[in-house]
Amino acid sequence: MNTPRQELEARVAAAVHRLFSPAPPAPYVRPCPDLRHGDFQTNAALVLAKEAKANPRDLAAKLAAALALADLADQPDIAGPGFLNFRLKPAYLAQQISLRATDSRLGLPAVANPETFVIDYSSPNIAKEMHVGHLRSSVLGDALARLYRFLGHTVITDNHIGDWGTGFGMILFGYKRDGDPEKLRQDPFGHLESIYRRVQEEAKADESIREAAKRELVLLQQGDAANLELWNRFLKYSLEALDTIYRRLGVKFDHTLGESFYNDALPGVVADLLKLGLARESEGAVAIFSDGKLPPKDDPFLVSRDGKYDDNPLLVRKSDGGYNYATTDLATIRYRHDHFHAKRVLYIVDGRQQMHFRQLFAAARRWGYGAMDLEHVWFGAILGADKKPIKTREGGDVKLKALLAEAEERAGKIIAEKRPELPEAERAALGRVVGLGALKYADLAQNRNLDYVFSWEKLLAFDGNTAPYVQNAYVRIRSLFRKAGLEQAPVAEVALTEPAELALAAKLLDFADSVHLAASEYRPHYLCLYLFELATLFHKFYEACPVLTAAAPVRDSRLVLCDLTARTLRLGLDLLGIEVVEQM
Ligand code: ARG
Numbered sequence: 001m002n003t004p005r006q007e008l009e010a011r012v013a014a015a016v017h018r019l020f021s022p023a024p025p026a027p028y029v030r031p032c033p034d035l036r037h038g039d040f041q042t043n044a045a046l047v048l049a050k051e052a053k054a055n056p057r058d059l060a061a062k063l064a065a066a067l068a069l070a071d072l073a074d075q076p077d078i079a080g081p082g083f084l085n086f087r088l089k090p091a092y093l094a095q096q097i098s099l100r101a102t103d104s105r106l107g108l109p110a111v112a113n114p115e116t117f118v119i120d121y122s123s124p125n126i127a128k129e130m131h132v133g134h135l136r137s138s139v140l141g142d143a144l145a146r147l148y149r150f151l152g153h154t155v156i157t158d159n160h161i162g163d164w165g166t167g168f169g170m171i172l173f174g175y176k177r178d179g180d181p182e183k184l185r186q187d188p189f190g191h192l193e194s195i196y197r198r199v200q201e202e203a204k205a206d207e208s209i210r211e212a213a214k215r216e217l218v219l220l221q222q223g224d225a226a227n228l229e230l231w232n233r234f235l236k237y238s239l240e241a242l243d244t245i246y247r248r249l250g251v252k253f254d255h256t257l258g259e260s261f262y263n264d265a266l267p268g269v270v271a272d273l274l275k276l277g278l279a280r281e282s283e284g285a286v287a288i289f290s291d292g293k294l295p296p297k298d299d300p301f302l303v304s305r306d307g308k309y310d311d312n313p314l315l316v317r318k319s320d321g322g323y324n325y326a327t328t329d330l331a332t333i334r335y336r337h338d339h340f341h342a343k344r345v346l347y348i349v350d351g352r353q354q355m356h357f358r359q360l361f362a363a364a365r366r367w368g369y370g371a372m373d374l375e376h377v378w379f380g381a382i383l384g385a386d387k388k389p390i391k392t393r394e395g396g397d398v399k400l401k402a403l404l405a406e407a408e409e410r411a412g413k414i415i416a417e418k419r420p421e422l423p424e425a426e427r428a429a430l431g432r433v434v435g436l437g438a439l440k441y442a443d444l445a446q447n448r449n450l451d452y453v454f455s456w457e458k459l460l461a462f463d464g465n466t467a468p469y470v471q472n473a474y475v476r477i478r479s480l481f482r483k484a485g486l487e488q489a490p491v492a493e494v495a496l497t498e499p500a501e502l503a504l505a506a507k508l509l510d511f512a513d514s515v516h517l518a519a520s521e522y523r524p525h526y527l528c529l530y531l532f533e534l535a536t537l538f539h540k541f542y543e544a545c546p547v548l549t550a551a552a553p554v555r556d557s558r559l560v561l562c563d564l565t566a567r568t569l570r571l572g573l574d575l576l577g578i579e580v581v582e583q584m
Pocket of ligand 1: 120123124125160161162329332347349
């Protein structure tokens, strides 16, 4: 089932093929920037005129005459230098709404060529409590996994936790000295983090502590039984604590293959890189250097300093024999290739790691994994009111656990004010869905590459581009159906006449376009924006067009429109990992 945009694109392409040989590249149809001039627009004539050195308005007229659109749109207007503007016909809109009304996928077929994706997200370091920064990765990764699964791809989600590495030397040393098994059990992250902080502080001033921590790490890496036993315990409790948060967030992983999982593979990776001549020894360490094949400004293994280029190597083995973050990531790429047969890997990781991933991907290509599509889907920071990365009043990290609790509590209060008559338990349940939804949506609604300022007032507002606003449109429709004593819309002929009705219908038909755009650019904010606009058009429609009091055929047609709107809002939110409620 094509969206109107796809259908127009196909028709324009067919006409272009008839007019030109050899056929030029496929034309492009986009929503009209000003809806007063039409629903969609193409610049095909402008592009073709440049190639053919012809007058673009003449070409636009020729193209318009060659188009077969009678069932779909009015004869297009030629606008400005040679744009074609299309206005969809009410009968076409009505027919397309009917098709979607009986389709469980709401007009969005699964893709013809599914691919296997690995999505690497959340991925916290487990010696530290999860903080607000982990929200973005967890929520974005989950939304992308849902989007790609819905599109029919095979999606494997993997939480690449940091459960190995230098931090554990300090933790083992500190825990042996002043650890408390009971505290570890009750609050693993809190306990380990405070130990880690203390030792880190002491190690700054005291060489012997640094040495002692290093010894513990070497023992762990050599398989020392006591250290391994402790480490296993840290891991077990930390994973349990992580799980509580993920369950609350509604985020799931198929695998949690942390850094430790790849530990045994690391010597082999480095040996392979050395053997292939991709890496070489340098000052006792092993690193990957530029191969000189890229222009210096694009080469991630070079940096420009004072007008000349210096080496910017990627370390894969330290001079003390330890391995690096990048070594594990290379082993992980090999595993995901060999074991999961991944065609694409998405890394949903903070923008501050851009250099790491540029080097990693370039190294992987040279290592023979060039056929895999590796993407760093990076995001910016969450800022406080002072426009600096958000902190607690005491200046510490905002713990994710506390953030989730506050979201639920604040939403619960709002619900209590709006619906004092609801039983306490029901209000709490609503508070959970609305609060978490608002928190997730606030994150997803931002272009991920931008930093954004966190504000409880904004994200919980019942108007604006927020989850409560979209959820509320759904609730309004559901209460309409309750009032009518109906579970869903009757099977009825759809007829559209009123402008508000036509505008809502046209928006409903764009759903698949917004899902494809959000998925292909790894930017769920396009879907948020769509849902916000859909909810807005629904509210306008609802004010302008009576539903239950309209005469029978109009009433039934409008019920179909309302029902499809509710299902689109619900599915759209679900693809973002956000639930709906039946009343609020
Ligand atoms: N644990 C890392 C951190 O907290 C993120 C890991 C991201 N995934 C990866 N394959 N490098 O910074």
